[in-house]
Amino acid sequence: MTASRDVSYPAVRRLSFGFDTQAPTDKYFADGNMVFSHLVAILSAIFPPGEDIFVRSVRRYQDRIADPDLRKRVAGFIGQEKTHGLQHRELNEQLTAMGYPTAWFEYLLQSTERMEKFLDKQYPDPDRLPRLRHFFLGFTVAAEHFTAVWAENILKRPGVQAMMYDPEIRNLLNWHALEELEHKSVAFDVYRAVGVPESTRIRWMRFAQNCGIPILVFFAWVSIATTDKEGRRKPVRILRETVQMLRNPMWQGFYGDMRPFKRRDFHPDQIDTAGLVTKWQAELFGADGQLADHLR
Secondary structure, three states, rough: OOOOOOOOOOOOOOOOOOOOOOOOOOOEEEEEOOHHHHHHHHHHOOOOOOOOHHHHHHHHHHHHHHHHHHHHHHHHHHHHHHHHHHHHHHHHHHHHHHOHHHHHHHHHHHHHHHHHHHHHHHHHOOOHHHHHHHHHHHHHHHHHHHHHHHHHHHOOOOHHHEOOHHHHHHHHHHHHHHHHHHHOOOOHHHHHOOOOOOOHHHHHHHHHHHHHHHHHHHHHHHHEEEEEEEHOOOHHHHHHHHHHHHHHHHHHHHHHHHHHHHOOOHHHHHOOOOOHHHHHHHHHHHHOOOHHHHHH
């Protein structure tokens, strides 16, 4: 991060969406589309353990960061990511009650936490096992760009807003998307400060660009096959709605937007989302913001 760059610190907001008291009213809450609804449920399931991975991979190097501004941004990043996990866990409990296998997907991803905690206790110096530690940091940087592209599409396309039938799920996704854009460059700047080779993050982005969406679609199909009786009886509907989902505005331009990440001179701030962030900060948390009454 250069000294001349304007610095903004990610704001940690404590919110309550009420998922602990009221479940979404429509099982297929994402555009009435069975596949899309299962996919969003899977994303919600993997966010808490996934964001725990992001936090651990960045926090591991927190004491090595000399730049005081970056240290403050890292603190905001960690606070935002941990808050995302808390809110998604509340939603996931309701999604489980609705029949989605969110608990299974979260459990599978938590296996990395057990391994990382063991290694961090056994080898607390982050310079030990550097390839493995750089592997997780590179994954975090690529995943943060993936979610930033996803977040930008959610906030800038009215069609995506209209697809979320349940207002509280829409509120949660809008808040989450805003904060993904607020901290989109933090892990990247830690990565650069640590001096991890550029090739590591580029390899991860090639994987995310080529395999990310197909893997999510496959998991959505597995979710339907294992838990959704209606879906198992309607394979033609599943195929039709898979095509409809992949054509919806949420994925518009997705592959092209991830391509710049593979340049060695890339930085997330080269993609200007400042105006979008300012607009949605006011939309959600201004004096009459949509989520002003959700703040705790």
